[in-house]
Amino acid sequence: MDTLNQILVTGLTLGAMYAMSTVGLSLVWGALGMLNLAHGVILAIGGYTAYWVIAQMGFPLVVGLFGAMAMGALLGVVMYFGIVRQMLKSKDFETNIIIATIGIAIALENLLLRGFGGSAIPQPIQFSGGFWIGMVYVPWQNAIILITAVVFMGLLAWFLQKSRHGRAIRATAQNRDAARLMGVDTGNVYIQVLALAGALAAISGIMLSSMTTLTPGMGADPMIKAFIICVVAGLGNVGAAAIAAFALGMIEAGAQFQFGSHLGFPTLLVIVIAVLIWRPYGLFGREEVERL
Amino acid sequence: MASPATPAPAADTAGATLLECEGVSKYFGALAAVKDLSFSVKAGEVLGIGGPNGAGKTTLFEVISGQTTPTEGAIHFDGRDIAHMSAQGICHAGIARTFQLNAAFEHLTVWDNVAVSAHFGRHNRIFPGLRLDRRARELSREMIDLVGLTDSVDVEAEHLPVIDRKRLMIASALVTEPRLLLMDEPVGGLTPPEIDEIQKLVMRLHEGGLTIVVIEHVMRFLMEVSSRVMILDHGEKIFEDEPAQLLRDPTVIEVYLGKSAAQSLLATHGGGEDAGAES
Amino acid sequence: MTGGPLLEVEELASGYGSQLVLHDISLSVREGELAVVLGPNGHGKTTLLRTISGLLRPQRGQIRLAGQRVDGQRVHRIVAAGVVHVPQGDLLFPDMTVLENLQMGAHLPAARKEYQQRLQMVHDLLPRLAERANQQARTLSGGERRMVGIGRGLMTGGRILMLDEPSLGLAPVIIEQIYEVIGRLRDEGITIVLVEENAERIAELADEVHLLDHGHIAWHGPAVDLMSRPELRATYLGG
Amino acid sequence: MMSAAQRALRNDIVIGCILLALAVAAPFVVDSRFAITQTIVFFIWAMVTVQWNLVFGYAGIFSLAQMVIFAFGAYMTAVIGLELGWSVWAAAPVAAVGAVGFSLILGLACLRLTGAYVALLTLAVAQIAYVLIRTETLPLGGQSGMSRFGDLGFRPMLGADWYIGNYYVGLTLLTISIIFSIIVIRGPLGLAFQALRDSPGLARARGISRLKYQLWVFGATAFFTGLAGGFYAAHFRIVGPQILSLSLLLFMLAMVVIGGRGRVWGALIGTGVLLLTDELLREVAGDYRNLVLGLLIALFVMFMPQGIAGALSAGVDKVKNRLTRKRETPSSH
Secondary structure (H helix, E strand, O other): OHHHHHHHHHHHHHHHHHHHHHHHHHHHHHHHOOOOOOHHHHHHHHHHHHHHHHHHOOOOHHHHHHHHHHHHHHHHHHHHHHHHHHHHOOOOHHHHHHHHHHHHHHHHHHHHHHHHOOOOEOOOOOOOOEEEEOOEEEEHHHHHHHHHHHHHHHHHHHHHHHOHHHHHHHHHHHOHHHHHHOOOOHHHHHHHHHHHHHHHHHHHHHHHHHHOOEOHHHHHHHHHHHHHHHHHHOOOOHHHHHHHHHHHHHHHHHHHHHHOHHHHHHHHHHHHHHHHHHOOOOOOOOOOOOOO | OOOOOOOOOOOOOOOOEEEEEEEEEEEEOOEEEEEEEEEEEEOOOEEEEEOOOOOOHHHHHHHHOOOOOOOEEEEEEOOEEOOOOOHHHHHHHOEEEOOOOOOOOOOOEHHHHHHHHHHHHOOOOOOOOOOOOHHHHHHHHHHHHHHOOHHHOOOEHHHOOHHHHHHHHHHHHHOOOOOEEEEEOOOOOOOHHHHHHHHHHHHHHHHOOOEEEEEOOOHHHHHHHOOEEEEEEOOEEEEEEOHHHHOOOHHHHHHHHOHHHHHHHHHHHHOOOOOOOOO | OOOOOOEEEEEEEEEEOOEEEEEEEEEEEOOOOEEEEEOOOOOOHHHHHHHHOOOOOOOEEEEEEOOEEOOOOOHHHHHHHOEEEEOOOOOOOOOOEHHHHHHHHOOOHHHHHOHHHHHHHHHHHOHHHHHOOOOEHHHOOHHHHHHHHHHHHHHHOOOEEEEEOOOOOOOHHHHHHHHHHHHHHHHOOOEEEEEEOOOHHHHHHOOEEEEEEOOEEEEEEEHHHHHOOHHHHHHHOOO | OOOHHHHHHHHHHHHHHHHHHHHHHHHHHOOOHHHHHHHHHHHHHHHHHHHHHHHHHHOOOOOOOHHHHHHHHHHHHHHHHHHHOOOHHHHHHHHHHHHHHHHHHHHHHHOOOOOHHHHHHHHHHHHHHHHHHHOOOOOOOHHHOEEOOOOOOHHHHHHHHHHHHHHHHHHHHHHHHHHHHHHHHHOHHHHHHHHHHHOHHHHHHOOOOHHHHHHHHHHHHHHHHHHHHHHHHHHHOEEOHHHHOHHHHHHHHHHHHHHOOOOOOHHHHHHHHHHHHHHHHHHHOHHHHHHHHHHHHHHHHHHOOOHHHHHHHHHHHHHHHHHHHHHOOHHHO
C-alpha cells in the first residue's frame, strides 16, 4: 500500500509541475501557431531569478516568486517584439520560428552559464516538513507545488472562459481574421499570451528547482516533456494539456518505482510514440480537410 | 485494398456502366453533406451535376476521388469497389479530376505540373525512377498542345490567368490517362468567350470517347454539354433526366433555378423536343 | 445626416503579393444608402471588402470614412472607426457557442456599453439565434451560420455594414429570409455595402449599384437605370 | 534551347567538378595537418547535412532524427568490429544498411504526422537514445563510448600521413552522397516533393503518395547518413554518446538553415561557414561561443530565410537579368 501512496504523491507533484509549463506552451501554439523552443530556458531563468532575488538580493520568498514571474513575462514580450512580430509575416512561419527560438535558447543558456556558473545551486524557495493524511505522509514541498498549480490552473481557466481578454485570446486562436474584424488587436493578444506562458514557465522553473537544483541546462528535459504532453493532448487544446500533464506525471512516477528512476522518462516517450501512431493528431486533436 | 466484387468485363464499350454509386452518404458531424445518393454513369456519357452552393456537389467529388471516405454506401468503378481506396489508388485506377478553386502546383512551370502528373499518375510506381519516362514526356507534350498552353510551357502556375489555370488542370488530369474525368466548375468565374473555349474543349474530349461528370452553375454550359443532368439540393437528388426536361421540372425551378432564369433559358434552349442539348 | 459621403474609395489598387486584383477602384456610399457591388467571382469583390476593412493593405489609393483616412491602418482601428465587415464564408469561431460569438462581436468598449440593447435587437431580428444560443457554432446549418455572422456584425454596431456574398451556399428559400433581414436593416437607416455574384432581386433593393469587372468599376448608377440596360443585365445579372 | 532544368543541372555539374578538383589537390598544396584533419570533419558533417537538406529542405519533412541515424551507423560499425571482428571497410556499409532499416521503422512511426509533430517525435527518439546509452541500459559503452574496433588501416601503409588516406575516403563518400542528392533533386522525385509541398491534396489526386515517397527519401538518405557514421567511427576510432547531444543536433540544424534549405549547395556552404565560425569564435568569443552562435541562427532565419545559398543565387539572378537586359535591344519588349 505504501508504494502506491508514494507514487500518488510523486505523480501529482510531477503532474502539477508539468501542467504549469505545458499549459503555457499549448496556449502559445493555439493562439500563434508557434512552438517556442526557448520555453525550457525561460523556465530555467525563472528558477535562477528567484534565487538571485532571494539569495543574492535578500528579498523575501514572495518577492522572489513575483520577480521570477515578471522576468518570465518580460522574456515573452521581448521575444514578441524581437522575433515573432517580423516573422509572423514571413512564409512558413511555423518551421522558421522553431529554428529562431532554438537560436535564442542556445544564447540565453550560455548567458546563464556565464552568469551563475555551471555547478548546481539550491533553490531558496523550499519548504521542509510535512503532514499526514491517514496513512500517507505528504511533504509540504509537494503540497505547496500542487496547490500553486491548481490555483493557477483555476485562474487561467476562469481568465480564458469568462474574461473579455481571455475570450479574445480564444477567438484569435480559432480564427485570426475574424477576431481582427471584431476589433481584437491581435498583436496585443500575442503579447499577453507570450507573457502569460513566460510567467507560468518561470513558476514551474521554481517548482522544479525546488525539487532538484538549479543548473543552466535544467530546462531541456521538462520542455521536451511539455511538448510531448501537448502532442498527446492535441496541440492547442489547453484544457486537455492540463489533464494529460497529470496523467503522464502519474505514469512517469509509476515507471520510476517500477523500472528505476532513470527509466521514467524513456517509458513516457515510448507511450507517447504509441499514442501518436494510433492517433496522429493527438488524443483530442482534429484533422482539417484541405479543400482545393 | 478492398477485394473487388465479381470481376466485371472491361466497361469501355459505350453504354456499359462505368461508375455506380449506391446509397452514398457523407456526414460532417450532424450535417449530412451527401445523403443516400444513388446514380450511375455509362461509358462515353457526360453527366452534368447542378444545384446551389453547399448542395454537396464538391463533397460528392471528394468522396468519389478518394480525398475523403464516404460515411455509408458503395462506389463501384469498372466493377471494382473504390469506396475506401486512397486518392492515389483511384487516380491509378483511371479516375482523374479538376478542382473548383483552380488548384495547381504554384511554383512549378506548366511543363513540370503536367510532367509530374504524367510520371506518377498513370500507374503505381514502387521506385520513383531517376528520369521522366518517355511515355510521360510524349503525353505531356500532346496534352499541353491539346488544351492550348503550348507557348506558356515555362511559365510558373502562379502567374497564369484564370482561364489558363483551368486549362492546366485539365491537361494535368488528362495525362494520367483517365477513363473517367470529374470536372468541378470548369467555367466558374470565366467570361462568356472563355466559357465557349472551354466548352469546345470539353465537347472534343467527349467526342474522343472520354466519360465525363461535370459540376457547373452556368446552366447554358451544363445544358449544352451534358447528355444527362442531375440536380442536388442539401445532399439529395431532386432531379435526374434529359437537360430539356430540367426547365419544366417544378421542384428544380422552385429550389434552384428561380422562375426568371428558367424562362430566359426556356426561350433560348427549351423550345420543345429538339432542344439543342441532344449530344 | 445626409451630408458628404460616409465611405469614399479613390483610385484603389490592391491584390496578393505581386498579383494585383483591384486596379483602379473609385466609389462612394452615402449615409443610410444600400450600395451593391456586383460582378463574377474572381474579379475582386472580396478583395475590395478585405482592403476596406484592412485585412489587406492597399498598394495605391485612399479610403476615407466620414472624411477621415483609414487606409493603411490596422484592422482593429478601422473596426473601431466604424467599419463592420461580415466576411465571405462567415469565419465564425467554431468552438464557441452562438452567444459567445455574439459576445465577441461586442468586444470593443463602445459596443460593450450598449451590449444588452444590441443583443435584444439582434435576437428580435434573428430569433433563431436566441434558440441556438448555447449551441457550438461548428454544429450549425449553412443558413444559421449566416445569421450568426450577420448578428455578430450587428453587435459591433459600426457606422457601415459590409456583407460579403450573404447568399453564398444557401437554398433560395433561405436566401429570401436573409434578404428580408437586410431589407429591414436598410429601413432602419443602417448604411450597407453588399457584395454579390449575381443577384437580380437584390439589385432592385439597392439604391446604388456598382458593376465590378476584372478589378475595374465597369458601371455604377441607380438600380432602376441598370434594369433598363439589357446588355449590362446579360453580362452581370446571371448568364 | 536548353530548358531551365537542364541549365540548372549543367551548372551543378560544373560547380561540382571545380570543388572536387580543389579538394583533390588540397593535401598536396596545403601541408598543415590541422587543416587537413579539420577538412575531414567537414566531410563528415557535410555528408550528414547534404542528406538532411534532402529530407528537410526538399522533401519538407521537419525531422530531427538525422543525428540518431548517424549514431546508429557509427555504433553498429563499432559493434560489428568488436563482436564479429570484421574490418571497418566491411562493417560500415553493413551498418549503413542497418541504418536504412532503422530509419524505415522510425519513418513508419513519424511520417504519418506533419510539421511540428514530426519534429517533436524525432527529437523525443533522439533523447531516448541519448538517455539509454548514457545510463548503459543499452550495452554500448555508456558515457565513455566504444573503441578498439579497428580503423581504415592507413597507418601501416602511410605511417604519420595516415590521415591523408582518411581524407580521400571521406572526399569520395561526400562526392557520392552529393551526386546522389543531385540525381534525386533534379529527377522526378524532386518534382514530386515540390508538388507535395505546393499542394498535398492535388499531389495525392495525381497519384503521388506523400508517405511512400517521404519514406523512400528517408530510407535512401539514411544509407549515406549511416555510412557517414561508420566513417566517423573509423576516423576517430571511438564512438561516444555526445554525438547524440542536443547542442550538436542544433549546431547541425544551424548548418542546414544558414546554408540554405532546399538548395543543392546550401548544406555544403552552411557546413563550411558554421565550422569556420565555430573555430573563430573559439578564440574570439571563447566562453560566449554559444551566445554568438545562437544569435546568428536566430538572425539568419529572420532576415535571410533562404540562407546563404538562396541569397547567392538571388544575387546571381539579379546580375544575369541586368546583363540580359543590357544585351537585348530596348525595343524587344
